[in-house]
Amino acid sequence: MAAITIVMLTMLSVTSVGSALSVNYYEHTCPQVEYIVAGAVHEATLNDKTVPAALLRMHFHDCFIRGCDASVLLESKGKKKAEKDGPANISLHAFYVIDNAKKALESVCPGVVSCADIVALAARDAVFLSGGPMWEVPKGRKDGRISKAEETRQLPAPVFNISQLEQNFSQRGLSLEDLVALSGGHTLGFAHCSSFQNRIHNFSPKQDIDPSMDPSFAAMLRGICPSHNTVRNAGSPLDSSSAIFDNAYYKLLLQGKSIFSSDQALLTHPKTKALVSKFAYSPKEFEFAFVKSMIKMSSINGGQEIRLDCKVVN
Incomplete structure (x- = not known):
């Protein structure tokens, strides 16, 4: 129902x-x-x-x-x-x-x-x-x-802070609510080491690891992605159930177990942090918001033709 x-x-x-x-x-x-x-x-x-x-x-x-x-x-x-x-x-x-x-x-x-x-x-x-x-x-x-x-x-880059994310989404007519809901798409998929190396190696002059990250989670990621990683396509699933569309992304985010800096950034603004908590608590609230934002985002269009072959213009 x-x-x-x-x-x-x-x-x-x-x-x-x-x-x-x-x-x-x-x-x-x-x-x-x-x-x-x-x-x-x-x-x-x-x-x-x-x-x-x-x-x-x-x-x-x-x-x-x-x-x-x-x-x-x-x-x-x-x-x-x-x-x-x-x-x-x-x-x-x-x-x-x-x-x-x-x-x-x-x-x-x-x-x-x-x-x-x-x-x-x-x-x-x-x-x-x-x-x-x-x-x-x-x-x-x-x-x-x-x-x-x-x-x-x-x-939007995986290293963006909340101000950069807000501006990027706003330029496309998307709100902070859309930002948090659409970020939930990270419940599916995989991240390569290069997209989160900044959080687990040389984070700052004083800290090697992003202090907002759970230490055991960071250690696990460092094991997969050493500072001079040579393994092609090495990386990590985006959440603990990366083939299932659910709200685990938000739960892990609150535990300091997010992958990207842009994920962690959602906890640095009162409004986006409140939405993360709401979606972590209620899968249905997340699904409702995600659908609404997907319809909004997918309605941005500026094309001119119906291509006969998707790979080339007519």
């Missing part, structure tokens, strides 16, 4: 995202769209348990650059490097899931469904397949024609 309530309440908020998007956008032009995308995500997840986290992260990284326009899917051309080859996106993967869904959709309703909508739907399905909430995704996004690797610098 709680999950149904979440869906019903989030449907009420869809009207606030603008007339360009609608949950019924493909009702007559491609009614199979959600079934086809969900099938592609499910099939990929059966073969690779890292797919849900990858698809959720892909959606975030797409929306935070030029809006949710699938510019993150475009391939580089010669010296003109695209977003997916920017430093912050090198570890993105599972692009084939979007390609598979697009290919299936093109066979039944050619030239109708945007790659941007597929990415948004796939992120929702990834959350649901991981045990998280289901919600209605407003659709009708258009695909962008520009993708620049240097623009990935605009993504």
Whole structure:
């Protein structure tokens, strides 16, 4: 019943995202769209348990650059490097899931469904397949024609403090509530050593380890990621149940067991700290807030076309 309530309440908020998007956008032009995308995500997840986290992260990284326009899917051309080859996106993967869904959709309703909508739907399905909430995704996004690797610098970095995070989110029309709710996406996935080395080695001139981090947790991370780490792809799960969408991220954050500086930063502002505590206490409060913020974030769009191939402009 709680999950149904979440869906019903989030449907009420869809009207606030603008007339360009609608949950019924493909009702007559491609009614199979959600079934086809969900099938592609499910099939990929059966073969690779890292797919849900990858698809959720892909959606975030797409929306935070030029809006949710699938510019993150475009391939580089010669010296003109695209977003997916920017430093912050090198570890993105599972692009084939979007390609598979697009290919299936093109066979039944050619030239109708945007790659941007597929990415948004796939992120929702990834959350649901991981045990998280289901919600209605407003659709009708258009695909962008520009993708620049240097623009990935605009993504919120794992070393950001609360002021930097607030400014970064505010520039996209997202609030502190959205910041804390969307940070909960770190319940899924994996972090490479390079993204949290700053907390466990040479933290400051006087302290080697971030004092806000639980000492035993820091020791464990240092064992995985020595100061001169040479193990490729070494790192740590983002929380203790990194394949399950739950509120463990917030519980661990309150225990000093978060991975990124940007996670810990949520405890340095009274409003964000209160929200962390609320979400740690109530999984349903977290799910409700996450869905609301996902709809809000995924409604930022600035595309111009419906790509026939998600990797290249028409």
